[in-house]
Amino acid sequence: MEEDVKVTSIKAIGIKAIGFDLFNTLITARPHAVSEAVERLFKSLKEQGFELQEDSFKQAYRENATRIIKETRKNGRETHNRFWISATLNSLGHDVEPYDQRIEACLDSYFSAFLDYCEVIPGTFEMLGTVTGLYKTGLLSNFTHPPAAERLIEELGLRPFFQFVLISGALGYRKPHPFVFKRMREEFHVESENILYVGDDPDPDINGAVKAGMRAIWFTYARDHHIPTVPGVGPSGASEPVYDVPRASTWEEFLTIIGQGV
Numbered sequence: 001m002e003e004d005v006k007v008t009s010i011k012a013i014g015i016k017a018i019g020f021d022l023f024n025t026l027i028t029a030r031p032h033a034v035s036e037a038v039e040r041l042f043k044s045l046k047e048q049g050f051e052l053q054e055d056s057f058k059q060a061y062r063e064n065a066t067r068i069i070k071e072t073r074k075n076g077r078e079t080h081n082r083f084w085i086s087a088t089l090n091s092l093g094h095d096v097e098p099y100d101q102r103i104e105a106c107l108d109s110y111f112s113a114f115l116d117y118c119e120v121i122p123g124t125f126e127m128l129g130t131v132t133g134l135y136k137t138g139l140l141s142n143f144t145h146p147p148a149a150e151r152l153i154e155e156l157g158l159r160p161f162f163q164f165v166l167i168s169g170a171l172g173y174r175k176p177h178p179f180v181f182k183r184m185r186e187e188f189h190v191e192s193e194n195i196l197y198v199g200d201d202p203d204p205d206i207n208g209a210v211k212a213g214m215r216a217i218w219f220t221y222a223r224d225h226h227i228p229t230v231p232g233v234g235p236s237g238a239s240e241p242v243y244d245v246p247r248a249s250t251w252e253e254f255l256t257i258i259g260q261g262v
Contacts, residue, residue, distance in 0.1 A: 015215060015258070017188040018131055020162075021199030022141035022149070024222035024229060026124050027156060030117040031228055037113035041085070044109035048102040050094060061088045076177030078168045080144045081110060111148035120156055121221055127251035128161040130260055139165045140184050140197070142204060146170040163187070175201075176208025185212075198254070206241035217257060218247045 020026055042057055064087040072079045085106065086098040096103065131137060139162045143149040146167040153159050164187045168174035171183060185192050192213035199205025200219050209216040218241055222229075248254040255261045 014194050015135065015196045016190045016194040017136035017138065017196070018258075019138045019140050019184050019188075019195060019197045019209075019214075021197075021201070021205050021219075022139060022143065022153070024200040024227060025121075025198060025205075025219050026139075026158060027118050027120050027152075028222055028227050029114060030119070033113050033117035034228075036117060037110050040113055041106055041110040044106035045085075045089075045102075048105060050089065050102070052092065057088065057092065060091050061085070064088045064091065072174060076173050076179075078142075078144065078172055078174045080169060081107065107145060107148075111145055114148060115152055115155060118152060118156065120158070121251075123251035125157070127255060128158070130255060131258075132161050134260065135196075136188050136190070137162050138184060138187055140175070140180060141166070142168045142174045144169045175199075175204035176211065178208075178212055181208060181212035181214065185214075196258070202239065202241040206245055207243060210241075210243045210245065216241075216243070216245045217254060218245055219254065220247055220249050224249045 023029065038058055038061060041061075042052065042054055045057075046052060061084060065081075065084040068079050068084055068087065080098075082098040082103050085103050086096050086100070089096045089103075128137070139153070139158075141149060146169045149167045149169070150165065153162075153165060159165070166180065166183055166187065168180060171180055173179045175181070181192075181197075184197075185195060188195060193215075195209075196215045196217065197205065197209035198217045198219050199209070200222050202218065206216045206218050221227075246257045248257055252261065
């Protein structure tokens with residue numbers, strides 16, 4: 001592809017470590033995953049004793065989630081689904097704090113849908129098998145609920161490929177906030193200019209990494225296959241990165257860009 005021709009060799013400029021995004025970079029969620037998650041959440045809340053009407057709950061949940069996510073993208077502070085749920089219940093006449101035990105009890109039900117309906121992008125294991133023998137590798141993901149993200153990474157068989165996993169819900173900030181890229185650099189123990197970051201979302205992944213002094217490759221498999229995004233994960237709204245970086249639609253193209261293609 002054209003971008004491959006423009007890049008002489010990412011490897012030649014001193015890359016020592018590669019960081020990866022998670023959703024729509026290494027894994028994708030099937031189209032009905034989010035609707036199934038909300039359905040499971042609704043049923044779990046009903047089991048906790050909340051009197052709710054399904055259509056009004058789902059509409060209120062979408063509205064509150066969208067509003068709160070928009071706020072987090074302004075200040076960089078990570079949110080959590082418990083706040084979306086609490087705001088929704090309060091808007092429907094239930095006085096419930098975010099850390100109410102009834103909400104906590106429903107979180108597993110919500111995130112179980114992602115465990116059931118996420119899958120690894122084709123070629124990911126082969127690509128990771130190649131790069132882990134050549135570079136330090138880490139994972140940096142925007143995800144609100146760290147236990148679910150960590151379990152998902154483990155169950156999909158990705159954990160052994162990474163020296164560390166950083167989840168925004170545990171860090172307190174989300175990409176593109178410079179704090180999260182600083183933490184990744186500290187985990188790698190290399191300088192920013194020696195780190196390559198790979199992600200699908202132009203603003204948090206690409207613009208954020210480049211602003212932090214890192215190299216970046218825009219991975220567009222999900223975009224090119226019209227795969228939907230997950231609320232709270234992406235997209236940022238930007239359609240193209242601000243910076244001119246290589247673009248890869250497959251892991252074969254990615255390996256060619258970094259000088260490891262067949």
